[in-house]
Structures are given as C-alpha cells and as structure tokens.
Amino acid sequence: MKKHRILVVEDEPRMRANLVTILKMEGYEVIEAKHGKEGVEVARTQRPDFIFCDISMPELDGHGVLKAVRADAATMKTPFVFLTAHGDRPDVRAGMNLGADDYLTKPVEVEELVGAIKSRLNRREQMAPLPKELSPAMLMPLGLTEREAETLFWLAQGKANADLCILLNVQLTTIKKHLEKIYQKLGVENRTAAAAMALETMNAG
Known part of the structure; x- marks a missing residue:
C-alpha cells in the first residue's frame, strides 16, 4: 500500500522535528522544509499528498506559500492545513479566504494531526470535482x-x-x-x- 507523502513547512526546528517524528510513527512518508521558500520548492518537486504549513515565517510566510501552491496546476488541489499559534485569528481568517482547507492550533495533538490528514484525503477522494474558483x-x-x-x-x-x-x-x-x-x-x-x-x-x- 502506498504511503501518503506529507510535507511539513515549519521554521522552528524543535516543532518541525516533533511533527516529522509523530507523522513518521503514524506510518506516513514525511518531507520537510525549514521556511516558506523551501516549502514552495519542495511542494513543486516532491508533489506531496498533504501540506502542513506554519503561518508566521521569515521571508515567505504561510500565506505566500499557500498562494504559490494554489497557483501551480500540479499542487492547486493538494490539501493544505495551517499550523498557527494562539491569538492569530486575523491570520487564520485571511488564510482560509486564500483557500486553506483548515487550521490547527499549536501545540498540536497526534489525534488532530492524523484526523486532519485522513478527513481531507478521504474527502478529496469521495467528492465530485468542483469548479476551480468557488465563492x-x-x-x-x-x-x-x-x-x-x-x-x-x-x-x-x-x-x-x-x-x-x-x-x-x-x-x-x-x-x-x-x-x-x-x-x-x-x-x-x-x-x-x-x-x-x-x-x-x-x-x-
């Protein structure tokens, strides 16, 4: 059975390492990126099945990563979930309006991570194709x-x-x-x- 490939874009080393470890233990193939620009490049070249992305990052923030991912035909339909700190409501709202699938608040529980992946991948497989631009x-x-x-x-x-x-x-x-x-x-x-x-x-x- 093919392992789903998960991309984790997180600039904080300890948080990124924890997420990667958890996801690998849950049986996923995991690729990681240290910042937004690397995240965009990895998404384009590695074609992940799912993307977790921090919002607040230097150079290119999570919103910039999302815009780039959604603008690329190869990744525009890839499930994309933001990882955010408490109190970032304006950032969450802006990100969802840009086309993010969901958000999780750090620190993230294992059940939340796995649940987000399974629900989004299942929905992608079951739902009929929708128009590219929904509003x-x-x-x-x-x-x-x-x-x-x-x-x-x-x-x-x-x-x-x-x-x-x-x-x-x-x-x-x-x-x-x-x-x-x-x-x-x-x-x-x-x-x-x-x-x-x-x-x-x-x-x-």
Missing part, C-alpha cells in the same frame, strides 16, 4: 443574503460553528441566527442537508 456568490441564487451565503459557503466545506465565528469575525449567537435563516430559506432541517444543497448548487455552477 459565496455562487450561493446567492438560493435567496440568501451576502452574509448568509458566506456562512453557508464555509459550512459546506465542513467548518464547525467555532470556525465560522473566526472566519466571519462574529459571535456564536450571530452564527446561530444566520443558520436558522439559512435552514428556513432552503427548507431544510440541519447543516448536513444545507451543506448538500450548497455543494449541489456549486457543482451546477
């Missing part, structure tokens, strides 16, 4: 407001309510109100049905 605007024809469309857009990508609070920069009560309105307008009872309708709409687009 909340694609959901506006469902009769949603701009904010509701943005909420549903992230919900359809598997984001939990806590993630939605960060991405939309609002309180949990506001997210719950948006979801109530979305369910009502779509004629569905839960987030699973709403997400399915959103994905169907974006596929059709």
Whole structure:
C-alpha cells in the first residue's frame, strides 16, 4: 500500500522535528522544509499528498506559500492545513479566504494531526470535482443574503460553528441566527442537508 507523502513547512526546528517524528510513527512518508521558500520548492518537486504549513515565517510566510501552491496546476488541489499559534485569528481568517482547507492550533495533538490528514484525503477522494474558483456568490441564487451565503459557503466545506465565528469575525449567537435563516430559506432541517444543497448548487455552477 502506498504511503501518503506529507510535507511539513515549519521554521522552528524543535516543532518541525516533533511533527516529522509523530507523522513518521503514524506510518506516513514525511518531507520537510525549514521556511516558506523551501516549502514552495519542495511542494513543486516532491508533489506531496498533504501540506502542513506554519503561518508566521521569515521571508515567505504561510500565506505566500499557500498562494504559490494554489497557483501551480500540479499542487492547486493538494490539501493544505495551517499550523498557527494562539491569538492569530486575523491570520487564520485571511488564510482560509486564500483557500486553506483548515487550521490547527499549536501545540498540536497526534489525534488532530492524523484526523486532519485522513478527513481531507478521504474527502478529496469521495467528492465530485468542483469548479476551480468557488465563492459565496455562487450561493446567492438560493435567496440568501451576502452574509448568509458566506456562512453557508464555509459550512459546506465542513467548518464547525467555532470556525465560522473566526472566519466571519462574529459571535456564536450571530452564527446561530444566520443558520436558522439559512435552514428556513432552503427548507431544510440541519447543516448536513444545507451543506448538500450548497455543494449541489456549486457543482451546477
């Protein structure tokens, strides 16, 4: 059975070594990069199946790495998860809007690392190909407001309510109100049905 190849881009040596060790012990093939520029080069030449990337790095930060990865046809669909320190909410929001799949807060538990890899790789294998450029605007024809469309857009990508609070920069009560309105307008009872309708709409687009 082919081992999945994981790229770890992290400028802090001890953190990088710990991540590499954990992932190898979990049975993955691991390649590493000491900074953003090296991460971009390694991604282009080694074609990893999954990328973990720190946000705050000298020369080229995680956002720059993500832009380069998404701009390359060979890596544009590669699952990309940010590793971030506590308190970096603006950075997380910006990164998700650039096309990151998710983020994990350091220090990261083994279960979180492995769970992120498995869920994203499984989703990539199971989901039908979606248009290259997705946006909340694609959901506006469902009769949603701009904010509701943005909420549903992230919900359809598997984001939990806590993630939605960060991405939309609002309180949990506001997210719950948006979801109530979305369910009502779509004629569905839960987030699973709403997400399915959103994905169907974006596929059709």
